[in-house]
Amino acid sequence: MATKHAGAAALFVKNDERAHWHDQALWFVRVKRDRAAQSLPEWETLRETASAIKAHTMSRLGDYLEEFERNAQKLGAHVHWAKDAAEHNEIVLRILQSHGVKKVVKSKSMLTEECHLNPYLERHGMEVVDTDLGERIVQLLKQPPSHIVLPAIHIRKEEIGDLFHEHLHTEAGASDPKYLAEAARQHLREKFMQADAGITGVNFAIAETGGFVVCTNEGNADLGVSLPKLHIACMGIEKFLPKAEHLGVFLRLLARSATGQPVTTYSSHFHGPAPGGELHIVLVDNGRSAILGSDEFRRSLNCIRCGACMNTCPVYRRSGGHSYHATVPGPIGSILSPARDAKKYADLPQACSLCGSCTDVCPVKIDLHHQLLAWRGEIGRRGLLPMSKKLPMLGLAFLLKRPWLYSLAGRVGRWFMPLVPRFLLYNPLNAWGRQRELPKPPRHSFRELYARRNQKPR
Amino acid sequence: MHDETKSRADILQSVRQYNPGPVEMPSLNREWIAYADRVQQFSDTLQFVGGTCVPVPDLAAVRAYLQNFEPYTAAKFVYSLLPDVIESTRDIAAISDPHDLEAIDLALVPGDFAVAENGAVWVTDRDLKHQRAALFLAQHLTLVVRRDELLDNMHQAYQRLQFEGVGFGTFLSGPSKTADIEQSLVIGAHGPRSLIVFLVG
Structure with a gap:
């Protein structure tokens, strides 16, 4: 039986044209990233420095959390603490309700996706509008984002045309990106003007100053919080940097890694509330402190959510973000998700060929493919592998522990395989043979050839 | 309703269970990228991100440029924080609600400094105050930066930045944009549809 990821990926690749388009669209972003990275001679130094800053920050995270809280409060901000998604949602709702808020505009925040904030607020009678164009598209489609930086990367412009025709009354059949983006601009301008509150995510928070930085290209976060009086910023506790000067390193890495831009259009620094706000x-x-305690997986907290590991991943590009059935898909998501719920996401570390490309592009040098391998072991140890993996693994372990049996099986196989009718060999249990031809068995094994070579006189 | 004080204590305690001892903080004190021709680098990069750099000798040249710039000549609502260069079409000091800035056609705002490596200009709310929405509501944005305030890279930028009294500041690099529909670049997402940076001096 296929795992959840494999099953969903199989559906995705059924549409051959779309699967190839998706692959190419993301590879294009990867190429842009390469160009941006290569334009800086100090790129590798930046990556190493970023990684070292994070290692230091994590070693004293408690102190930096408290330092940030003190400084943010001095600036007049209210600081709240939430252990999990439920507490987070409750806090946000309470703030909104105490201000009599009915309409909220929101900029991109993977944290609020993780906490499922939107449906929670909607259940309590609020209108929540995602204002990033890609997020608005998936929101109208009632889908989760399929990528953390490019939320609607899996959708074709014709589908967006149909969607906007239905919701924004654009012309039927129109699919010109410029026209559709203009319609969204008008539609969302109205939402910005009506909003009672703005919610944003946070890219980086600075312990030393009590401020934080939000990066966008569209300007939606800035617009969303500069009109209403109330700004709520939601962030995971791993987003800290000790000093403002460290932003120099991270802002140089983030956009170049994400989209190949030299920096995002807006890198906005908020220190305290707006005047009168x-x-x-x-x-x-929400599980981050537990990851911090794990020697194996701690470094996954260094992630700055640039998406570079997704754009480069051969599995992600060919299976689509939704096949990961997790808030954060791709290589980093396949590490973070099982840390949250190993049983539910046991399949994700297997959705990987261990090619290591993610590790090569990660701007903060997370050893992604090592962690993915470590998760496979962990999931095996916890007994969470499905039978379709467990039984072959047990069989293989039995075989590999007994050299005589291994040798015998090889001999039998080489003799047997060419004789077996095709339908028996390519049976439903043979997942490898589903899209591939099995190799032609050689006449002799390596061991036989080696033994013969040693017998020959030199 | 949960107890936030308890959550705070629990989170801090949980975080502090990881205590590896001192982990060194890397130094940022090294040679970072520098450009032989900063203006050229800034101008090229700004163009790459969809903006335009216009080097001018003085503020009079900014005025002269704008008088031939269609978005300015056609503008009904001009928002200017540099009244010596161009005048606002309304008494902006009297505008207390930022929603009233919605119809800004063109805004002229001073920037503190610019960064050659990424085409960004540092703009704060020091003069904008409660009207920082003007930066994002304006259909067209024009910024004025002194040419001798052009830095090489972001490390230099943070060396000179201080945040005391700066509630809001942004590195602004190009006009607003999106590529969320099939990766096609569209300039003018929610904010300005064009950006000019005048380098003066």
């Missing part, structure tokens, strides 16, 4: 910062753990 109110600022709430919600710090969320």
Whole structure:
């Protein structure tokens, strides 16, 4: 039986044209990233420095959390602490309700996706509008984002045309990106003007100053919080940097790694509430401190959510973000998700060929493919492998522990395989043979050839 | 309703269970990229991200440029923080609600400094105050930066930045944009549809 990821990926590749288009669209972003990275002679130094800053920050995270809280409060911000998604949602709702908010505009925040904030607020009667164009598209489609930087990368412009025709009354059949983006601009301008509150994510928070930085290209986060009086910023506790000067390193890495831009259009620094406004910062753990305690997986917390590992991943590009059935897909998601729920996401570390390309592009030098391999072991040890993996693994272990049996099986196989009718060999249990031809068995094994070579007189 | 004080204590305690001892903080004190011709680098990079750099000798030249710039000559609502260069079409000091800035056609705002490596200009709310929405509502944005305030890279930028009294500041690099529909670049997402940076001096 196929795992969840494999099953969903099989559906995705059924549409051959779309699967290839998706692959190419993401590879194009990867190429842009390469060009941007190569334009800086100090790129590798930046990556190493970023990784070292994170290692230091994590070693004293408790102190930096407290330092940030003190400084943010001095600036007049309210700081909240949430252990999990439920507490986070409750805090946000309480703030909104106490201000009589009905309409909220939101900029991109993977944390609020992780906490499923939107449906929660909607259940309590609020209108929540995602204002990033890609996020608005998937919101109208009632889908989760399929990529953390390019939320609608899996959708074709014709489909967006149909969607906007239905919701924004654009012309039927129109699919010109410029025309559709203009329609979204008008539609969302109205939402910005009506909003009672703005919610943003946080890219980086600075312990030394009590401020934080939000990066966008569209300007939606800035617009969303500069009109209403109330700004709520939601962030995971791993987003800290000790000093403002460290932003120099991270802002140089983030956009270049994400989209190949030299920097995002807006890198906005918020220190305290806007004049006459109110600022709430919600710090969320939701499993992060547990990851911090793990020697094996700690470094996954260094992630700055650039998406470079997704754009380069041969599995992600060919299976689509939704096949990961997790808030954060791709290589980094396949590490973070099982840390949250190993049983539910046991299949994800297997959705990987261990090619290591993710590790090569990661701007903060997370050893992604090593962690993915480590997760496979962990999932095996916890007994969470499905039978379709467990039984062959047990069989293989039995075989590989007994050299005589291995040798015998090889001999039998080489003799047997060419004789067996095709339908028996390519049976439903043979997942390898589903899209591939088995190799032609050689006449002699390596061992036989080696033994013969040693017998020959030199 | 959960107890936030308890959550705070629990999170801090949980975080502090990881205590590896001192881990060194790397130094940022090294040679970072520098450009022989900063203006050229800034101008090229700004163009790459969809903006335009216009080097001018003085503020009078900014005015002269704008008088031939269609978005300015056609503008009904001009928002200017540099009244010596061009005048606002409304008494902007009297505008207390940022929503009233929605119809800005063109804004002229000073930037503190610019960065050659990424085409960004540092703009704060020091003069904008409660009107920082003007930066994002304007259909067209024009910034003025002194040419001798052009830095090589972001490390230099953070060396000179201080945040005391700066509630809001942004590195602004090019006009607003999106590529969320099939990776096709569209300039003018929610914010300005064009950006000019005048380098003065």
